[in-house]
Amino acid sequence: MGKRILLLLTMLMMAGCGSLSEEEVVEETMENIGEVHNYELEIVSSVQGDEMEDIYSMEIDMENNQGSIGIDLAERYDADPVEMYYDHENVYEKTQEGEWRNSGIPVEEMHAIFFIDYPTIAQTLEFIAQKEETAFEEAKDFYTFSYQASEGEAAAFLDEWGFDSEVYTDIDDIAAQFQMNESTLLLDHVNLELMMRYEDGEHVIITHELQYNNINGLSEIEVPDGIEKE
Numbered sequence: 001m002g003k004r005i006l007l008l009l010t011m012l013m014m015a016g017c018g019s020l021s022e023e024e025v026v027e028e029t030m031e032n033i034g035e036v037h038n039y040e041l042e043i044v045s046s047v048q049g050d051e052m053e054d055i056y057s058m059e060i061d062m063e064n065n066q067g068s069i070g071i072d073l074a075e076r077y078d079a080d081p082v083e084m085y086y087d088h089e090n091v092y093e094k095t096q097e098g099e100w101r102n103s104g105i106p107v108e109e110m111h112a113i114f115f116i117d118y119p120t121i122a123q124t125l126e127f128i129a130q131k132e133e134t135a136f137e138e139a140k141d142f143y144t145f146s147y148q149a150s151e152g153e154a155a156a157f158l159d160e161w162g163f164d165s166e167v168y169t170d171i172d173d174i175a176a177q178f179q180m181n182e183s184t185l186l187l188d189h190v191n192l193e194l195m196m197r198y199e200d201g202e203h204v205i206i207t208h209e210l211q212y213n214n215i216n217g218l219s220e221i222e223v224p225d226g227i228e229k230e
Helices: 002-017 022-035 107-113 118-129 154-161
Strands: 038-047 053-061 066-072 082-086 091-094 100-102 135-139 142-148 171-181 187-197 203-213
Touching (some): 022 118, 118 142, 118 171
Antiparallel strands (some): 038 053, 038 203, 066 082, 082 091, 091 100, 135 142, 142 171, 171 187, 187 203
8 A cells, every 4th residue: 555655656746847837947948048059940931821931941050150051932933942051250152053152141140030049049038938928838748938029019029039120110019939848948949920011001920930950969060062261
């Protein structure tokens, strides 16, 4: 009898150990930011009412400040995929002739355009977790934070995310969902919806879905043949 009671207590303790509070999830996720060194990132972007999608496939090496970017625009423009490579100094693009050239895009701007920085995106979780509008949910294998910007808070979210809110003044509303892996407490998936206002007053919703894979599992990213260091 005593053994059965001990076994039951052990099972209950083990079940309780797997559940973290909202505050604990945020704290652990912030602490783990420094443990992320490289990863794959896929972003699928779409516009409401448009069946076509733009797909961005990236390999990011944060330790060596380099990465490769593939952009599939075939559905929208019937064009070949775009290939890019960056290091700590320059951003390069592959021409239709197969040659590499300096794109002229500043590295910092490129990071913002393609949502490359894991720390910046992850730290946005800390911002939304403080908001009353944010809902926290624990599901199988994941913790989820869902946020709907209240009136006047879109600009603050944009600045946290890495946008310049003084430039993107046509974004009126934002909804975001952050999903953390339960076992690693690292970002797994982020869904970002931006409601943008046209000059005529009409609105359109643009969705960006970010999927993080193979965190800290990448092989060394090789510099493409044909890139000449400046």
